[in-house]
Amino acid sequence: MSEALPGNxxxxxxxxxxxxITGGSSGIGAATARRLAAAGAAVVIGYNSGADRAEALAAELPGSGHLALRMPMAExxxxxxxxxxxxxxxxxCDILVNSAGVTRAVPHADLEALDDTLIDQVLVTNVRGPFATIRAFAPLLKRSGDAVIVNISSLAASAGSGSSIIYGASKAALDTMGLALARVLGPEIRVISISPAAVATDFVPGRGRAAVERQAASSPLRRVTEADDVALSILGAITHLRYTTGTAILVDGGKHL
Known part of the structure; x- marks a missing residue:
């Protein structure tokens, strides 16, 4: 006979x-919006330039209360x-998912191709922007009393891989920031990083599905990571990892091995 679960x-x-959800109009952000709405949440789809896409997504989500808001990481x-x-x-606000990000493919050995303009853009969007978003929403999240911040990181943060050197560095910074924020925002707010390997989206300009499939072929699970795989991990972190904070969770098919 199974026993009833105690307490809450x-x-x-x-x-x-x-x-x-920042960066919520496409890719991982949009997949997460669909999963969280299906679980009953009212979802705010943050966007920078994809207003029409965000509005269309908000209109198609199940449930009510969904809306699209401009949330540019540089402002x-x-x-x-x-x-x-x-x-x-x-x-x-009970849940904040920092999914907005930017990158461009630059061969790691080509140091000159990694110009200052790209470095500044990546650091502003991938590091300063998430921090500014957390800072802006912290009072609302604190008031919830049981809130979660999920930062979308990357395997590149720990492997030094990824589309460019600065992209991996920006995600490592995001993870380190999450460690510090988990200390200062608890106990009302948990902070978790979700770190996928290459995901089958159009996030990296010029990288098609074939390139993602080649990367996935060298992982133990040998399957491409889809946006919904990451979204399910985010949902699980929010709903079930109740005693987890200040850590990064790999969603990479074992690619790190």
Whole structure:
């Protein structure tokens, strides 16, 4: 005979909760929006230039309360304004998924090709932007009392691999930032990094599915990581990893081995 789960260890419902996803109009962000909405959350789809795409996604999600908001990673005041709109329109924020990012493929050995403009763009979008977003939403998340921040990192952070040297460095910075934030934002907020290998999206300009399939072929599971694989990991981190914070979780098919 099975025993009932004690206390609050039963089903973790997202009904009535609000999730904000930066970079939410495509790729991992859009897949996560679909999963969290299906689990009952009201989803805020943050976008930079993909307004039409974000609005269309918000309209197709199951449930209610979904909306699209401009959340450019390079504009701190716009991120603060977005947090104020979420508070005014939805009254709360329980989940923040930092999925916005940028990169460009640059061979690691070609140091001259990794120009200052790209370095600055990647660091602003992938490091400063997530921090500014967390800073803007921290009061709302604290008020939730049981909030989660999920930062989308990468295997490149620990392997020194990825589309460029600066991309891997930016994700390592994001992970280190998560360590510090987990200390200072607890106990009300958990901070978790989800770190996939190459995902079958159009995130890296010029990288097609064939390139992702070649990378996946050398992993133990030999299967391409899809955006929904990452979204399911994010959902699991939110709903089931209740005693996990300040750590990075690989979703890479064993590629790190």
């Amino acid at each position: 260890l039963g089903a973790y419902e997202l009904t009535g909760r609000v999730a904000v 701190t005041e716009a991120l603060r304004a977005a947090a104020a709109q979420v508070e005014a329109r939805l009254g709360r």
